[in-house]
Amino acid sequence: MGLVVIFSLVTILAIFGLFRSLKDKNLLGAFFAFGTLAVFGWFTVMTVLEQGFPTAH
Incomplete structure (x- = not known):
């Protein structure tokens, strides 16, 4: 979950x-900067959709 x-x-x-x-x-x-924003923004959105938000233990 640290990836998100x-x-x-x-x-x-x-x-x-x-x-x-x-x-x-x-x-x-x-x-x-725009390329970085596009790539990592997409990775962020897709990781949240696939794995969900990080939970606090």
């Missing part, structure tokens, strides 16, 4: 990176 947490943290950091690179007008950085 790691994927979601990477997705959140990719959102911040995308906004920062767009603000600085860094198009190559924005391209890679």
